[in-house]
Amino acid sequence: MKIATFSVQTEQHIGIVFQDDQIISLTALDPEEFPACMKKFIERGSELRSRAELLIEQRGHGDVIFKLSEVKILPPIAKPDKIICVGLNYFDHCKETGMEPPQSPVIFTKYANAITGHNDAIEIPINSTEVDFEAELAFVIGREAKHVSEEEAGDYVFGYTIMNDISARDLQFQDGQWSRGKTADTFAPFGPVIVTHDEVGDPHNLAISLELNGEIMQDSNTSNLIFTVPKIISFLSQSMTLKPGDLIATGTPPGVGMGRNPKIWLKNGDRMNINIERIGTLSNYVKA
16 A cells, blocks of 8 residues: 555645555545544554555545646655664665674664655755765654564554655764754655555565666665664664654665765755655755
8 A cells, every 4th residue: 555645735635546646535535534644544553544445445436536646745744753764774885985884773863844745845955065865765663662572573664665865964074973964954855655564565675776867876775774674673662662653764875975986966956766666756856
C-alpha cells in the first residue's frame, strides 16, 4: 500500500496511490474514520489499513478518485515527534569521506521546520554557500518501541519513504556538531508516499540514486548499509521511546557534492530527483 497526504484546493486528505498516477481519498470516503492525519492512521495500525481496503472495495471509487497531476502532494507527516538521522552508514560513503566505518550508529536530529514535500523548494540559507544533497532511505515507526531487540525490531516499522538530507556543510563543520547545518528550513524534504513494509519487502536490497539536473550523482544499493533497519531501531530504543510516526533516515551512499573534486554545491534553479526501488521518486528544486 502506498499512502500519501495531499490537498485538493484547500482541503487536506490522506489517500492510497494506485496505478502510479491516481489516488483514492480515504478522507472523502469516510472523514470520521479517516481524518486527514497520517499519524492517526499509523497509530491505528493494521486495523485501519484493513478497514481502508474493505471500504474501497465496498464503495468503489466514484468521485473520490483523483489524478496525481490534479492534486498537491504534501509531506506525508507534517510534524513527526522525532526526525532522527544516521550518519556515515554506507561502507562506500565512508571510503569517499576517508573515514573509518563507525562501531555504532552515528546519530543526529532534524526538527519539524526542516520538513518540506515532493516538488517543493529547498531554500539556500542566507548564511551558507556550501549546501549539499544526500539521498536516503527513510522509515516510519508504526508502534511504540522501547528496549526492542534486533530480532523483533522489524515488527515496529510501518513503512518506508525517501528523504533528501540537505546539509549546509560550512555551517555543519564550523560548529563542531551538526544541528545548525542539518536542520535549516526545508532541509528535510521527504515523500512523496509512505510504502507499507509488506509491499517493500527487504529494505536492504533496494537500488538508490540521485540525479542533479539530469546527471546521476549517487548510485548505490541499500545492501551497502553498515547498520540495518533492525539494528538502528534496537539501538535507538535502548535510550529513547520511539513513537508512531517518528521518521528515521538511514544515511546516504557516496557521490555527495562534498566528496567530489571539484566540490558541487547546490545553486538556485537546480533540480533533484531521488529514486529508490519499490518506493518511487522524490523531486525538489532549489531556490536562493
